[in-house]
Amino acid sequence: MALDLVVEHYVLLSGLIFLIGAVGFVTRRNVLVQLMSIELMLNSVNLALVAFNRQHGGAMNGQMFAFFVIAVAAAEVAVGLAIVLQFYRLRATVNSDEADGLRH
Amino acid sequence: MSVGAIFFAVCSVICVVGALSVVLARNPIRGAVGLLATIVGIAGLFLRLDAQFLAAIQLIVYAGAVVVLFVFVVMLLGPSAGFTSKAEARSKVSRIFAGGLMALLGALMLVLLAPKNPQKFGAAAEGHGSIEAVGGLIFTEGLPVFELVTALLIVAVIGAIAVARTQPGQRKPARVENPTLRLFHGPLLPRDAERPLSKAPAAQADPGGGMIPPTSLGKEQA
Numbered sequence: 001m002a003l004d005l006v007v008e009h010y011v012l013l014s015g016l017i018f019l020i021g022a023v024g025f026v027t028r029r030n031v032l033v034q035l036m037s038i039e040l041m042l043n044s045v046n047l048a049l050v051a052f053n054r055q056h057g058g059a060m061n062g063q064m065f066a067f068f069v070i071a072v073a074a075a076e077v078a079v080g081l082a083i084v085l086q087f088y089r090l091r092a093t094v095n096s097d098e099a100d101g102l103r104h
Numbered sequence: 105m106s107v108g109a110i111f112f113a114v115c116s117v118i119c120v121v122g123a124l125s126v127v128l129a130r131n132p133i134r135g136a137v138g139l140l141a142t143i144v145g146i147a148g149l150f151l152r153l154d155a156q157f158l159a160a161i162q163l164i165v166y167a168g169a170v171v172v173l174f175v176f177v178v179m180l181l182g183p184s185a186g187f188t189s190k191a192e193a194r195s196k197v198s199r200i201f202a203g204g205l206m207a208l209l210g211a212l213m214l215v216l217l218a219p220k221n222p223q224k225f226g227a228a229a230e231g232h233g234s235i236e237a238v239g240g241l242i243f244t245e246g247l248p249v250f251e252l253v254t255a256l257l258i259v260a261v262i263g264a265i266a267v268a269r270t271q272p273g274q275r276k277p278a279r280v281e282n283p284t285l286r287l288f289h290g291p292l293l294p295r296d297a298e299r300p301l302s303k304a305p306a307a308q309a310d311p312g313g314g315m316i317p318p319t320s321l322g323k324e325q326a
Contacts (some may be wrong), residue, residue, distance in 0.1 A: 005112055008216040010149065013116045015212055017123050017142065021203050024127030027198035027315060029189040032132045032178060036139050039170065040123050043146050046162075052133050054153040057226055063155050063238050064246045068322075069141050071253045075260030081177045082268035093263050097170075 010051030017044035031084050031094045035077065042073045118145035136174045143167050149232055155233040239275050 021040030028034055046066040053062025083092065091098045123142030129135040143166040150159035178185045231237045242250050 005109060009112065010153070012213055012216055013119065013149075015209055019209050020120070020123040020130040023198070023202045025250055026201050029187075030132065031186050032124065032174065032181075032185055033129075033135055036132075036135050036174065037128050039139060039166075040126060040142060041167070046158075047146050047149060049154050050155045050158060054155070054225055054228070054232075057229055057232060060233065060238055060241050063158050063233060064212055064241050066155075066158055067161060067238065068241065068246070068249055068253055068318060070161055071257060073197065074165055074170060075216070075256050077173060077230065077262050078264040079267065080295060081173055081236055084177060085268050086178070086270070088181055088184070092184070094185055095189060097189065 006050050007055040011048055014044040014051070015046040017047070029096050030089065031096050034096060035080050035084070039073065039077065042069060045069065108152065112149065115145045115148040130176045130186060130188050133175065136171055136178060139174070140167055141172045154228040157199065157233055157238045158233045
């Protein structure tokens with residue numbers, strides 16, 4: 001049986017990666033791992049965008065959106081890692097539970 | 105199975121294994137390598153979806169910049185970057201959350217994989233996903249967004265430099281100098297139970313001396 005690839009396969013893979021990223025973001029307490037999980041989620045969204053764009057061939061707006069998502073993700077990583085560095089200087093740990101300076 | 109299906113299967117296995125290793129690895133360097141594997145796999149899928157330009161951008165920006173930045177920061181922080189908390193392994197909330205999401209994905213799979221008439225990809229148009237086509241679209245229809253993204257990148261770079269260069273003040277946030285504040289410093293969360301409240305009031309702690317002990321305050325609230 002020849003397996004014909006349809007857009008659903010790509011969306012499923014995208015959903016699986018997004019799920020892994022979301023679970024990682026919620027369950028891990030290491031800020032670095034949490035940032036990487038965010039990257040996973042952004043990547044999976046890009047995959048879904050490009051897959052849908054391929055299905056509705058002709059226009060390439062989906063790819064344009066994925067391009068902008070990549071740009072925003074790069075900006076987010078730059079600022080996020082700077083904040084992680086500063087947080088580490090302040091608390092000497094990367095445990096996100098320690099970031100409770102605004103509590104009370 | 106056709107060559108394309110095998111390519112899809114290989115790429116998706118690489119993606120999922122990489123994503124799992126990001127979440128499960130105790131060493132964040134391994135996590136970064138897993139992220140790299142996921143990114144390369146997704147770039148391969150982009151190629152398969154006739155998005156050559158995006159595949160190149162994905163490799164340059166993510167594999168070339170983002171992962172390297174992560175590795176730099178992990179190296180900079182040293183061994184303490186590999187922090188794993190004991191609480192995260194036995195957290196019930198995270199298990200329930202993960203299980204719920206898994207169930208949701210299973211339901212999604214049942215809905216998605218039983219389409220009545222699956223719509224196959226048609227033939228791609230000439231030049232679909234090429235640099236000329238996508239670039240032309242970005243500089244015509246997407247020009248306002250493109251300009252906004254350039255502004256965002258400038259702001260992000262300046263912000264990152266400003267945040268990373270500022271020395272945090274030597275003072276830690278003073279927590280319980282104020283005796284009124286001390287009333288509200290009971291262990292609201294169980295993980296704070298053993299944590300010392302502060303140096304000064306802990307030394308002169310007098311349970312009967314007019315001040316409500318924080319432990320009893322916590323019990324009253326619970």
